[in-house]
Amino acid sequence: MNSELMTYIKNNKAEIFEHWLELMKNTETERIQSIVSESVYVKVSSDFVETILANPVIDKDSFIERLDDVIQRVVRLGWPLTYLTQGVRQIGQVVFEGYMGAPSSVGKVETKLLYEFDEWLGPIYNEIVEKYSNSWEHTIMLQRVALQELSAPLIPVFDKITVMPLVGTIDTERAKQIMENLLQGVVKHRSEVVLIDITGVPVVDTMVAHHIIQAAEAVRLVGAKCLLVGIRPEIAQTIVNLGIDLNQIITKNSLKKGIEKALEITNRKIVHVESEESL
Known part of the structure; x- marks a missing residue:
């Protein structure tokens, strides 16, 4: 990712997050927000967005660890995978539109920028799907074991x-x-x-x-x-x-x-x- 885009993200994290929250209200997160408190939703969402935006400037192991922590919390809360996948798409949209509208981006080649976004968010999207699936399967397995232990007591x-x-x-x-x-x-x-x-x-x-x-x-x-x-x-x-x-x-x-x-x-x-x- 080019340095100008990284600088834009670093200087506008708060605005990016607020715009992201607004866009997510139009998705099925309304159902999520109806079953958890506003503070919990904002906290988990903030950590999720912060992790994605920090990806270019932190090492891979730290990023995977932070992403795994967020995904496990999402699974424990029972939120759907679409919250994460749609969330990644919306982050890309907010950052792209915001950066293209910034004065420093005037004259930038949009095709090249789209390629950079794909390199940035594509692997994250795939990582989220894989980790969510693994975490969900692990949770289901633990629940099944617990139910088996309780299903036929003597x-x-x-x-x-x-x-x-x-x-x-x-x-x-x-x-x-x-x-x-x-x-x-x-x-x-x-x-x-x-x-x-x-x-x-x-x-x-x-x-x-x-x-x-x-x-x-x-x-x-x-x-x-x-x-x-x-x-x-x-x-x-x-x-x-x-x-x-x-x-x-x-x-x-x-x-x-x-x-x-x-x-x-x-x-x-x-x-x-x-x-x-x-x-």
């Missing part, structure tokens, strides 16, 4: 009795997680009875029933009984209509009744004790 409620509450759709990948957690939990908690609570499962089709039957059989093989609880009327009707055979699994319509049955299986029961005042 909770001990009484000695030798554990409950696995299921919420949401059950697909093949989640079914594998359920199976692993069940078998590991049965051994860890020395469970004799495991209750699978499907109250929060919206749909039980053939595939879901197949996964549940497999899980119950696996639990039986490690020496425990499996109870299926939380069967709502519409779920019961679906199971009957699909011809799914759950005869080998004890079923109850509520977790309360399931726990009562589990206590019975482990030779225990709930006893109501009268208070001293009623005696």
Whole structure:
């Protein structure tokens, strides 16, 4: 980039940023600004523009580090890639129009200047797309791991009795997680009875029933009984209509009744004790 253009950018950073903010209001940043405070939006935007404008005068490693920091913040805030890509284009437009209108640029060859802009902003654009994609994929992977850890917990409620509450759709990948957690939990908690609570499962089709039957059989093989609880009327009707055979699994319509049955299986029961005042 020629020295005159670099001098123009250095001397007009504040004006460039203000003009850039105005142009960005016409893009989908209106949606972004509706979910974050004005101060957060301006701070992140200022750091982004400052990083791009500083590119010609700082070394590559420092620039990549600063750009990576801004992109990670944008990803954490859930802002779209278009904020960055459109932002780069708008920076180029603001700087180009401002510089061409400055007295020092009179007589400059516009074609040559456009070539210099392409050399400056082209690699930045590509770097942003790559880093945003990598950062987004990494974030999604971490979220997926966290969801897997929370999607099928095995909770001990009484000695030798554990409950696995299921919420949401059950697909093949989640079914594998359920199976692993069940078998590991049965051994860890020395469970004799495991209750699978499907109250929060919206749909039980053939595939879901197949996964549940497999899980119950696996639990039986490690020496425990499996109870299926939380069967709502519409779920019961679906199971009957699909011809799914759950005869080998004890079923109850509520977790309360399931726990009562589990206590019975482990030779225990709930006893109501009268208070001293009623005696």
